[in-house]
Amino acid sequence: xxxxxxxxxxxxxxxxxxxxxxxxxxxxxxxxxxxxxxxxxxxxxxxxxxxxxxxxxxxxxxxxxxxxxxxxxxxxxxxxxxxxxxxxxxxxxxxxxxxxxxxxxxxxxxxxxxxxxxxxxxxxxxxxxxxxxxxxxxxxxxxxxxxxxxxx
Amino acid sequence: xxxxxxxxxxxxxxxxxxxxxxxxxxxxxxxxxxxxxxxxxxxxxxxxxxxxxxxxxxxxxxxxxxxxxxxxxxxxxxxxxxxxxxxxxxxxxxxxxxxxxxxxxxxxxxxxxxxxxxxxxxxxxxxxxxxxxxxxxxxxxxxxxxxxxxxx
DNA sequence: GAAAATGCTTGACGACCTCGACCGAAATCT
DNA sequence: AGATTTCGGTCGAGGTCGTCAAGCATTTTC
Numbered sequence: 482x483x484x485x486x487x488x489x490x491x492x493x494x495x496x497x498x499x500x501x502x503x504x505x506x507x508x509x510x511x512x513x514x515x516x517x518x519x520x521x522x523x524x525x526x527x528x529x530x531x532x533x534x535x536x537x538x539x540x541x542x543x544x545x546x547x548x549x550x551x552x553x554x555x556x557x558x559x560x561x562x563x564x565x566x567x568x569x570x571x572x573x574x575x576x577x578x579x580x581x582x583x584x585x586x587x588x589x590x591x592x593x594x595x596x597x598x599x600x601x602x603x604x605x606x607x608x609x610x611x612x613x614x615x616x617x618x619x620x621x622x623x624x625x626x627x628x629x630x631x632x633x
Numbered sequence: 634x635x636x637x638x639x640x641x642x643x644x645x646x647x648x649x650x651x652x653x654x655x656x657x658x659x660x661x662x663x664x665x666x667x668x669x670x671x672x673x674x675x676x677x678x679x680x681x682x683x684x685x686x687x688x689x690x691x692x693x694x695x696x697x698x699x700x701x702x703x704x705x706x707x708x709x710x711x712x713x714x715x716x717x718x719x720x721x722x723x724x725x726x727x728x729x730x731x732x733x734x735x736x737x738x739x740x741x742x743x744x745x746x747x748x749x750x751x752x753x754x755x756x757x758x759x760x761x762x763x764x765x766x767x768x769x770x771x772x773x774x775x776x777x778x779x780x781x782x783x784x785x
Numbered sequence: 786g787a788a789a790a791t792g793c794t795t796g797a798c799g800a801c802c803t804c805g806a807c808c809g810a811a812a813t814c815t
Numbered sequence: 816a817g818a819t820t821t822c823g824g825t826c827g828a829g830g831t832c833g834t835c836a837a838g839c840a841t842t843t844t845c
Contacts, residue, residue, distance in 0.1 A: 483692065491688060498650040498684035503801060512825055513802070519823095528692040532650035533685060536643060540635065540680035542780040548729055548736050562769055574770035577700055577763035584700050584736075584763065588775035611729035611736065617714055618726035620772060623740035628694040655832060664794055665833065671792095 483528065486511065487519060488625045491529070495622055498532045535620070538572075543588040546572075546613040547595060550581035553606040558582065561606045570598055581609070635680065638663065639671060640777045643681070647774055650684045687772070690724075695740040698724075698765040699747060702733035705758040710734065713758045722750055733761070 483491075489509045493500055502513040502520075509516065523529045538546065553561040565571050565585060574585040587610075589595045599608055635643075641661045645652055654665040654672075661668065675681045690698065705713040717723050717737060726737040739762075741747045751760055 491686065494686040495688070496683070496685070498686045501801070502803095514804085514826090515824055517802075526692070527689055530687040530689050531648070533648070533687055534643065534646040534650045535682040535685055536647070536774050536777075537679055537682050538775055540678070541775060541777060543775050546727070548727060566769055569776045571770055572775055573772050574768070575698070575700060575765045576767040576769055577765050579763040581763070583769070585770070590780060611731040611733070613727045613729050615728040616726070617718055617728055617735070618723055618737070620725050622688050623690055623693060623695050623724055624721045625688075625693060628742060653832065654834095666795090666835080667793060669833075 483627070485627075487523060487528075488627070490516065490519060491523070491622075492625055494529075494532075498534075538588050542590045545589045545591065545595060547587045547589070548611045548613065549585045549587055549599070550609045550611075551583040551585060551602065551606050552581045552608075553583075557605045561602065564602060564605065568598060568601070570594070635779070637779075639675060639680075640779070642668065642671060643675070644777055646681075646684075650686075690740050694742045697741045697743065697747060699739045699741070700763045700765065701737050701739050701751070702761045702763075703735040703737060703754065703758050704733045704760075705735075709757045713754065716754060716757065720750060720753070722746070 486509050490505060493505060493508055502516050505520075506513040506516045511519075520529070551561065551565070562576075562583070565574050565583065570588050572586045572588050574583055576582060577584055587595065587598065589598065595610070599610065602608055638661050642657060645657060645660055654668050657672075658665040658668045663671075672681070703713065703717070714728075714735070717726050717735065722740050724738045724740050726735055728734060729736055739747065739750065741750065747762070751762065754760055
């Protein structure tokens with residue numbers, strides 16, 4: 482589905498999404514119209530979800546991040562999910578197997594904010610919060626290499 | 634530190650990092666050299682960590698994601714952290730307070746792969762894995778609005 | 786109050802992107 | 816097999832876009 486050229490392009494764009502078509506073309510050995518067409522198709526197919534910018538939360542005043550495990554009370558699952566989605570400070574949320582239904586990332590500017598937000602959920606779910614002390618790995622894509630051995 | 638214009642620019646770029654300077658300029662009401670200069674400084678200051686591309690893991694064959702809580706055995710903390718960093722399938726890792734030292738996101742192509750990777754850690758840490766069933770909120774930045782009320 | 790620094794605009798030049806026309810290889814159809 | 820269609824690529828022209836230098840207004844500094 483993806484060939485080496487596509488993966489190569491993606492790799493360059495992960496590092497700098499604003500790389501010019503000309504530069505991309507030079508690096509993969511194609512002409513710029515070809516690259517343009519490939520990018521268009523990668524976007525169209527949904528391989529590229531979006532071109533975006535990674536912002537330092539600190540620059541926006543978010544000095545604290547936390548991982549919150551959320552276990553809705555019986556019957557409250559949908560209400561809790563909706564609530565989470567509506568609170569903009571949740572920067573990520575996954576619905577997982579196991580005892581805790583949701584695992585979410587929370588950006589806050591102070592401990593007070595953290596408390597305020599968790600309070601809004603407190604009567605609908607059990608939460609368990611872990612403050613982030615460091616980020617050994619920041620968001621990165623999985624390896625782009627082709628699956629080990631697929632059909633010919 | 635950031636003014637409304639900067640926040641406005643960031644908001645546009647979060648949605649599409651490849652927006653042209655001209656377009657950015659038009660939307661915020663500046664000239665393109667001004668926008669260019671602002672972007673340069675946002676990058677320089679580290680507000681913009683990078684322009685990047687969000688890739689659908691599925692397109693790369695990663696059909697499974699998991700959240701893994703990792704509690705290194707006594708004395709093994711650094712070895713475990715190094716190990717996690719070296720395994721490219723970890724797409725994110727936070728060091729947190731509480732009983733579990735690390736919380737990480739794992740991209741894998743199969744349950745077999747998951748098992749293989751966890752095995753590499755098994756003798757150095759206790760792990761507890763939750764398979765991701767859905768993603769109510771995919772990675773998004775915290776609200777860009779200015780802190781409620783700061784000093785004048 | 787003068788001088789310097791900051792952040793903006795304008796206009797020109799060069800680089801870049803896009804479009805159409807064309808081409809070759811590979812897959813498909815008869 | 817041979818003809819045809821499709822796919823993905825190049826090339827070149829035209830217009831768009833980004834960058835640079837010069838200049839200006841406002842604010843800060845001494």
